[in-house]
Each structure stands twice: as structure tokens, then as C-alpha cells.
Amino acid sequence: DFSFVERRAKKEGSNAVGEFLEYSYIKLSLLDKKTIKRDMFTKCSYKFEKSFGGQQLVEGKMKLYLSSYKLGEKKDILEKWAKEKDNKIVLITNSRDIYEESERKAQGIARDAKALEELGFDVIQISLKEYFGKPELLRKEFLKYHAFFAIGGNTFALRKAMQLSGFDKFLKDILNNSDYLYGGYSAGICVLAPSLHGLELVDEPVNPYN
Numbered sequence: 001d002f003s004f005v006e007r008r009a010k011k012e013g014s015n016a017v018g019e020f021l022e023y024s025y026i027k028l029s030l031l032d033k034k035t036i037k038r039d040m041f042t043k044c045s046y047k048f049e050k051s052f053g054g055q056q057l058v059e060g061k062m063k064l065y066l067s068s069y070k071l072g073e074k075k076d077i078l079e080k081w082a083k084e085k086d087n088k089i090v091l092i093t094n095s096r097d098i099y100e101e102s103e104r105k106a107q108g109i110a111r112d113a114k115a116l117e118e119l120g121f122d123v124i125q126i127s128l129k130e131y132f133g134k135p136e137l138l139r140k141e142f143l144k145y146h147a148f149f150a151i152g153g154n155t156f157a158l159r160k161a162m163q164l165s166g167f168d169k170f171l172k173d174i175l176n177n178s179d180y181l182y183g184g185y186s187a188g189i190c191v192l193a194p195s196l197h198g199l200e201l202v203d204e205p206v207n208p209y210n
Contacts, residue, residue, distance in 0.1 A: 064183070
């Protein structure tokens, strides 16, 4: 979570968040030779390493909207996407799979969906569990959409769901297509890191799908 990192970096007396990340082994350095900032939407400089194949996102690549919490402070960028592109967006909620079904859980997810709807999106809520062991089916269904948003929760649960469903490989397949958007907050962006090492300090490393 970038807000957590920024607070800790300031506490340590460092102005370079990237340096703090390397020091703490949280490994959230998605930027190549640039300082990490909150609420980012970019055409270049990001790269997926290791789990996402080491491919760099440059001009003409898939767009990223990364926020530390909720929709962040650049909602106008998402609103513009909804107006100018296909306004359908897949809401991925598997980071919350560690929690039992409850009214509180449902309301939290509903608030995230409503926030996107208020920006003009037609929200389609999908659980990656529907595609466990069915990566080809996921690919067939997800190619119908051009925007994906993963909400916060437990990073390890979300990453496991991405692996079991093939969503991680699907993201690699569409990296070279600027007609696609991946957005998220908290756990939804931590899964893009080169490694999840260090995140056990803030998230319980669990696999709810055993």
C-alpha cells in the first residue's frame, strides 16, 4: 500500500520511496528508474517482472491505473476512459475471499462497484473462482471486456486466484494492447510487484482455496 510506504519512508527520513522499498524488501518497485507516486495512470515505464514475464509497458501498451486506496485522486482519468472507450469494466473481488460471506463484506464490494458506476462504468462483478482450472474459458470470456479493476483485500489470496484461473497469463497476453486497462487499489496493485516478499508484514500469507 503506497500510503503505508510513504508514511514509513517519511518516518525513516527518506524522500525516496523507492529506496525505502528496496531497503524494506517490500519490492513494490514497478517503476523503472522513476520515483513511485500515488494514483498513477501511465503509458510507459512500468514493468512486470518474474510472475508477469519481465515485459515493460511502453507507449502503446496496456494502461494501468494504480491507487493506494479506493479510486484515488485521479478519478477523472477513469471517467474519461469510460466515456471514450467501452465503459464495461470487470470488478475482481477475490482479494476478499479470505473473509466469510457477510453483509459487511457484500456492502464493501457494493461500495467499490458504485464508485465505478458513478464514473460512468457498467460494472460486471466476476469471481476468478469460476475459472479455476479453466484458463481458456477465462480468456474467451475476458476478451469481451477491455477494463479490469481489482479491489483491495488480501494480496496473497488475489495472487493465488489469478494463478489458478489463468488471469495472470491473460494479463501478459494483452500487455501489448493499448485498448486494455488494468486498475486496482491496495492488494489489487501489489500483485503486480516483482515479488510478494515483505507483504507478509501487512497481509497474512494464506491460500483460501486449499
